[in-house]
Amino acid sequence: MPTEQPPEFAPSLAFAHRHIGADEVAVTTMLKAVGHPDLEQLVDAAVPADIRTARPLALPAARSEHEVLAALRSLAAANQPKVQMIGLGYADTITPPVIRRNVLESPAWYTAYTPYQPEISQGRLEALLTFQTVIEDLTALPVAGASLLDEATAVVEAVLLMRRANRSAPTGAKVLVDAECLPQTLAVLRTRAEALDMAVEVVDPAAALPEGDLFGLVLQAPGTSGVVRDLAPVIAAAKERGALVTVAADLLSLTLLTPPGEYGADIAVGSAQRFGVPLFFGGPHAAYLAVRSGLERMLPGRLVGVSTDDEGRTAYRLALQTREQHIRREKATSNICTAQALLANVAAMYAVYHGPQGLRAIAERVHSHATRLATGLRAADVEVVHADFFDTVLAAVPGRADAVVAAAEAAGINLRRVDADHVAVACDEVTTAEIVDAVLTAFDVRCRPAHATPALPEALRRSSGYLSHPVFHTHRSETAMLRFLRALSDKDLALDRTMIPLGSCTMKLNATAEMEPISWPGFAGLHPYAPAHQTRGYARLIGDLETWLAEITGYDRVSLQPNAGSQGELAGLLAIRGYHRSRGDTRRTVCLIPQSAHGTNAASAVLAGMDVEVVATAADGSVDLDDLRAKLDTHGDRTAAIMITYPSTHGVYEDDIRTVCTLVHAAGGQVYIDGANLNAMVGLARPGEFGGDVSHLNLHKTFCIPHGGGGPGVGPVAVRTHLAPFLPGNPLGDPTRSSGLPVAAAPHGSAGILPITWAYIALMGGDGLRRATQTAVLAANYLAHQLDPYFPVLYTGPGGLVAHECILDLRPLTRATGVTAEDVAKRLIDYGFHAPTLAFPVAGTLMVEPTESEDLAELDRFVEAMVAIRGEIDAVAAGRWAVADSPLRHAPHPAETVLADHWDRPYSRSTAAYPVARLRTSKYWPPVGRIDGARGDRNLVCACPAPAAFADPIPEETP
Structure with a gap:
């Protein structure tokens, strides 16, 4: 006789119990540990009553994987993937199956996190370094970044770079833009320039450049109309006028045509989409940006560099901290905090x-x-x-x-x-x-x-060579390519191997059923500017998502155009700016930002033309209400908005959020609630109900789009009715639903990955989403409870509880022993874990977020590792090891080090490699030891090593 399924496995919640790691037994165990009888009472104790939503989520009932995939097939069938010869910077391409299957569709690549911990990211860092080399060689410029969001926003970044690099240009100087530039690029540039009061003038490069001061010139090669031109005369003329020059170049054309660097351009930008990345109805696509020597330290976004580890091995890392320009807050020159790493890797491997x-x-x-x-x-x-x-x-x-x-x-x-x-x-x-x-x-x-x-x-025609490095000559057979891709992914630690307990960057299950449809031709093969009657399936999917996300957040309208969280922030602030200006309120330019806010908040405010004013943090980690009142009194009718992260960046539900909203509204300002931590609110609270006017959401966090090693992302913006007219509009004009200004090149941004979120919501239903939030809160409180005796939890909210993440304070241990939070982060690698978030939002701490997807066994494995590490710290404190000679300071330990003939460390090889017994049956070996970051910045190398460095000659190839 078959056993009866427990009620929690009813068909309507079948997927939810696949997505949520903790079963009923585990939930009961964790609840007992934290001292609450059930999930409802835990949530009642943790979440302030006055923000709780009064109604359940009005979403379609949960469906099975089979039903959801059938529904998505129906939506895909409603699209018509024609032969796409529209152009406009988008080209159909063939993704080699070995790359599609083993990169784009491989969880080893798409579940990886941004390579902030480089020792466990050597495979994807090498792939991104290869991408940079492709761009550098084809553009004939010496330094390229590790990708940007799309071509239009990359042009904006290039223009901002030219403006700050051209120190001789007077205030008020303008940028000239080629009439042959892609129209969507020009539209996005005008959006961004208007907010910064920057003059943009469209010109015909064949004519004389107009009079007046200028700081830069943007050219398109080939032009939008297809024309190929000799750019040398106009570049020379612009440089005689003191301008810097950017060329937006088609990457494939550069295999045949003179590259921008040989024309004398300072910057080259463009899209790598046609290097094997599907059309995806507009994205995600990796943009590129390359610069001449002297501009590398102004480069926006991420730059992969070459360094060495503690034993001299070649190792890769993110260089120059360009990956975190936004940490300069109001002094930031870009709000970019993500990239298109997965798509850049596809292009590199192509x-x-x-x-x-x-x-x-x-x-x-x-x-x-x-x-x-x-x-x-x-x-x-x-x-x-x-x-x-x-x-x-x-x-x-x-x-x-x-x-x-x-x-x-x-x-x-x-x-x-x-x-x-x-x-x-x-x-x-x-x-x-x-x-x-x-x-x-x-x-x-x-x-x-x-x-x-x-x-x-x-x-x-191009006469110079390119792609001379051996990597571009040694993987011709599919066998060789398959093994190369496997070798790269084997070096990395991604979500397919272990929990990634990163606070502020939710890393949860990206279910196969959610991922599978994005490669279907009905979703992957559409041009973003195909006729509307050919894209009815996408229209229905996008309409569903807009409705569902509005219901989840309590807002009235949603735009899916922003293709990263940072762009969602910017779109929300531009909507606020547009609203104030529509009412003649041009004085409202001050944006209040709590001290603890995400760094992108301040950067986005600056790029939206606002003045940042920091609001202090109270002793308990919440917004200091007295300081907020003082700032509002000071700025009065100049207050445009406040940006708040909720739950706070300190990992707690603040009691005073409604008071904050009321105070700002009373001053005439708008409330922007950063949705980065929405995973702690879905089904429990709606920011649009407790005082928010606008929020951006991270679909690559709360709603299951994977991080992809540092992108793609989607950052929709949700608003109340009065801000709806200012949502992003269609870049090519004739907006059907909004008069707002575009922030991305495609009408719906990175539409190609929206089926992931559609599938997640359809699979979970309202009850499943609420259960996921409750379980995420339970898991965070369980870890906080288990670890607090060893690493005190810095901030707690009502009842001593945290939200969906917690901050572990290592500063007292550091003062007592010299062991740093970084030492703990690196030692966790030896235990087979990706580190929690290091030094944010408080230096000397680790911020932990377990998510709802991890089961109790994995949570306990993490606790076991952290407790064992505390034992090693105690050994340092007791004098058993000097901190400099301890396994903590020497971590991580590659196999090459542990197996070396010579071993003179004061701890055993077994302690180094197998600090807990369970590792003997399942061990991740990092490929390198601790990397010397400063050396890599002092000796900046950001391309694959020269062929002369290799003993074997490059194989000859026949055309």
């Missing part, structure tokens, strides 16, 4: 797989299709506007553009209607001779030329 010859062959093939198309058009007396082009042909068809586009669509092909008289056709890696023939038929052209003359002038 270059590794194809090598320079393969990339050039792809580019030549794309160009040959474009020239054959142009030849056929000319033979039929259709005017081809530009004689010189790479992949895009602009055809003049007076009065016939609509008919041509419609005929092509009927044949399954999307072309770009430029205006009533012009059609643009962009060829790409998937273009075939048959597709070209079908396009010619759409133009009513019967000629089928067999060959065509190249349309790239010899003077503009």
Whole structure:
């Protein structure tokens, strides 16, 4: 007879009990430890009653994985993935299956966290270093970052870099922008420039540059219309005027065309999307940014550098702290705190797989299709506007553009209607001779030329080499590539191996059923500017998500356009700015930010044109109400907003949040509630109900989009009705739902990963989401209770409880023994754990967040490790080891060190490698020891080592 399932495994909650790690027995055990009889009473004690929501989540009932996948198939089928020849900076591409399966779809890569702990991130750091090398070689500029969010925001970052680097430019100098720039790039740049009171002027580079002071020039290569131009004269002219120059360059074209660095450009930006990353309806796509020598220390975002570990081994790390520019708060020059690491790694591996010859062959093939198309058009007396082009042909068809586009669509092909008289056709890696023939038929052209003359002038062709490093020459077979990818991932510690207990950066289960649909052609193969009638499935999915997220947060409207949490912050602040200005309230420019807030908050406020005023923290870690009142009295009608993280960054539910909101509203300001910690509120409280006017959400935290080794992310912005008109609008104009200014290149940002969150909410339902929040709070309080005797919990809220995370205070131990929080973080690697968040928000501490996905066995394994480490600290205190000679200071311990013939340390090899018995059956070996960060910054190397450093010659390849 089959045993009866317990009631908690009812079909409606079947997935919730897969997602939530603790079963009923574990929940009972943890509740007993923290002294509460059930989850409801624990939550009643921890969460202030006056913020609790009065109604349950009105979401569709939970569905099974089978039902959700069937629903997603239906949505995907409602989309029409045509042959995409629209262009506009997006190109269809072929993701090599070995890369799709073993990077894009591999939990070893997509569940990894940002490589802030480099010793356990050597594989993805090497991949990102490879990405930087690809960009540096192709652009002919010496330093490239480890990716940005999209091309439009990368151009913005380049413009901001030019403005701060050009110290000779007077105040009020403007930036000139090529009329051939991508229209969505120009729209986003205008959004950002308006907030900073920065003048932008669109120019024709073929004409003389306009009079007046300028600090920079942005050029597009090739132009949006497809034109290929000699950029040398205009770059020289701009430099004579004291301007810096940025070139937004198509990456594949640089295998054939003179690169920006050889033209004298200071900066190159663009998208790496066409290097094997699907269209994804606009994202996520890795942007790139490269700079000339002298600008590397101003680079926004992350930069991977080469250093050594404590025994001289080559090791990789994030260099120059560019990864955390926002820690400068109101002095920040960028609010970027994430990247597109997963997609950058796909692009890097695409270059590794194809090598320079393969990339050039792809580019030549794309160009040959474009020239054959142009030849056929000319033979039929259709005017081809530009004689010189790479992949895009602009055809003049007076009065016939609509008919041509419609005929092509009927044949399954999307072309770009430029205006009533012009059609643009962009060829790409998937273009075939048959597709070209079908396009010619759409133009009513019967000629089928067999060959065509190249349309790239010899003077503009690239003569320099690229991708000479052995990594681009040694992985041609799929066997070799598969093993290379496996070797890289084996070096790393990701969520597929262990809990990642990071406070402030929720690392929870990214279920396979949630991840699987993103690679389906019905979601992956759509162009962001495809006709609306071809994207009805996405429209329904996006509409569902907007409705569900509004219900969860208590707001009225949601925009999914921001493609990172930092961009969601910015969008929310721009909405507040727009609202005040619409009422004639231009004096409201002061943004109040608590001392404990996320660093991006202050950076985002500055980039939204606001003045930051810091509000003090009270002794219990909450907002100091007296200081808040004083700041409001001081600034009066200049108060624009306050930015609050709730629960607080200190890991507690503050009692006074409603009072804070009331005080700011009374002063005429708006309340921005940072949604980074929403995982402690879903189903329990709604920020839109207890005083928030706007919040951004992190779908890559609370709503299961994986971190991907440092991106992608999605940061939707949710607002109350009065701010809805100021939500981000469509970058190409004609907004259907908002008059707000765009903050990303695509209308719906990183839409390609929205099916993950849709699936998570559909699988969990309202009851499952609430249960997840309760369990996350329970798990955090269990760890706080178990560890407090060894590492005191710094802040607690009502009843001595924490929210979904807690801060462990190591400062007294450091003062007594010299053992630092960093020593503990590195020693945890030897126990097989990723470290908690180090030194944020309080220096000398560790912030721990277990999430709801971890089971009791894993929580207890972490407790066991931390207790054992406390024992090692006590051994230092007792004089058994000097701190400099202890396993703590020498951690982590690679196998090469432990197995060396010579061992002269005062502790045993077994203590180094197997500090607890269970590690003998399951051991992660870090590939390097503790990395010397300062050495890497003093001797900045941010590309793969030169080929001369390798003993074996580069293999010869046949074209």
